[in-house]
Amino acid sequence: MSEDLRRMLWVSLPDQRARRELYWMSRMPGTRVRAMAQQEPVGQIDWIPSTYTRPIKRFVEAGALAWVRGLTDKDPGEYDWVTSLELCSLVTGQASRWRRAARSAGVRRPLQAVITWENLPDQPLYKVPPYRQALSSCRDADLLLCMVDAARDHLLANGFDDELIRVVKPGVDTELFHPAAEPVAEPIVVFASPLADNKGIDRVLEAMAIVRREIPEARLKVAGRGPLEHLVQAAAQDPRSGVELMGSLDTAGVADLMRSAAVFTTAPRPTWKWTEQLGLAYLEALACGLPIVTTRCGTNDEAVQPPNRLVEDDAEALADSLLHFLRDPRLRAEVAVANRSHALTRHDLTTQCAAMGSAFAEIEALHRV
Known part of the structure; x- marks a missing residue:
């Protein structure tokens, strides 16, 4: 390892969202990240504009049937780590092959890290080539960094070495996401998630119709985009619904929206290959001191x-x-006081990114001669 600076190559998924795993890696102390990505990343990151071979676009994020172009052209000797998201992602399989080729050529580095949220004990994608091969390639990884406790359980159930597993919960910017100066007295509910079936905006709209029978002045502010946006648009056009569509907001806009509300809600439900893992919107709501009402799904009880x-x-x-x-x-x-305290003590961004850096350092120490 470099004595002064940890040098990391991040291999992005084609649909990877901003201000998440890659951003957290760039916030780790003493770490310089270079990222192969389709879109320019947020943060102090050296961007390698990249394209992908993608036969179909049916699946997104970790399930994307996509391979990044140009990885084999990169010099492994320039990096201490190669890192990617999720065990079954095809870019993780690429990173594993690239790292193994370097080892075969006598290059000792980079080490390999895989970040994972996976909480389904029997993830169906693992049964399908080439996802199965990507999973198998992860057994050579040097660090498996879990974002939820359930991911560790998942890894152990699938035969991974506990000595290489570390769990560090994600953080939230508690300076940007903070409570309103004065508590919101109006009965305003906020939904800030993708407008997709698995996040349950349809269920929230049904629930708000019931709420307004008891509290006619109650309102629902909805932020997000997605395939169920038409449902929100239709409700927003009806003055009797109390629904307002805010559209897609940047991070500061979401923070402002949270502070305009009295309660945060969402209603996730599982799909055939996904169930709620933690939910970063919950952490943002906690940091803003909002009470949370949501459906029980997957392991979101780790946050709620x-x-x-x-x-x-x-x-x-x-x-x-x-x-x-x-x-x-x-x-x-x-509840506002309790939730804010929980966010500060367990999910402060700077603290959690430092803890992630410590997880990398522990593995690095095992490889020093």
Whole structure:
């Protein structure tokens, strides 16, 4: 390893979202990241503009059937680490092959890290070539960095070495995401997630219709884009719905939106290859001191804990918990203090990025001669 600077090559997924894993790697102390990515990344990152071989675009993110072009042209001797997201992603398989080729040629570095959120014990993609081969290639990785506790359980269930596994929960910018100067008295609910079936905006709209029978002045502000956007547009055009579509917001816009609301809600439900893992929007809501009402899905209980509400995927249940908070300003104030404290102590961005750096350093120490 370089004594002064950890040099990392990040191999991006074609659909990778900004201000997430790559950004966190760039925030690790003493780390310089160069990223192969389609879009220019956010942060102090050296960008290698990259294109992908992608026969079809049916799947996105970790399931994308896509390979980055140009990785084999990179000199492995220039890097201490090669890092990618998820065990089954095809770019992870590429990174593994590239690293093994360097070892075969007598180049000792880079080490390989895989970042994972995977919490399905029996991920169906693992049964399908070439995802199965990508998973197998991860068994040579030097570090498996889990973003949730459930990911560690997943790795152990699939036979990975516990000595190479580290768990560090993600952080949130607690300076940008902070509570409003004064508690919001109006009964405003905010939804800030993709407008897709798996995030349940349809269920939230149903629940808000029930809420407005009890509190006619209650409103729902919706931020996001996605295939179910037409449902929100239709509701927003009806003045009786109390729904407002905010569109796609940048990070500062989401923070401002959170501070304009009294309660945060979403309603995730599983798909055939995904279930909620943690939910970064929950962390943003916690940091803003918003009570959270959401459906129980996957392992989102790692983020949403009492006195916040996890309910079944049912509009009546969702509405009942929304009313629980909307009717009680004093309760909301108490929850705001607890949620803000939780975000500061367990999910502060600077602290968590430093902890990620420590996980890399622990593995580096094992490889020093």
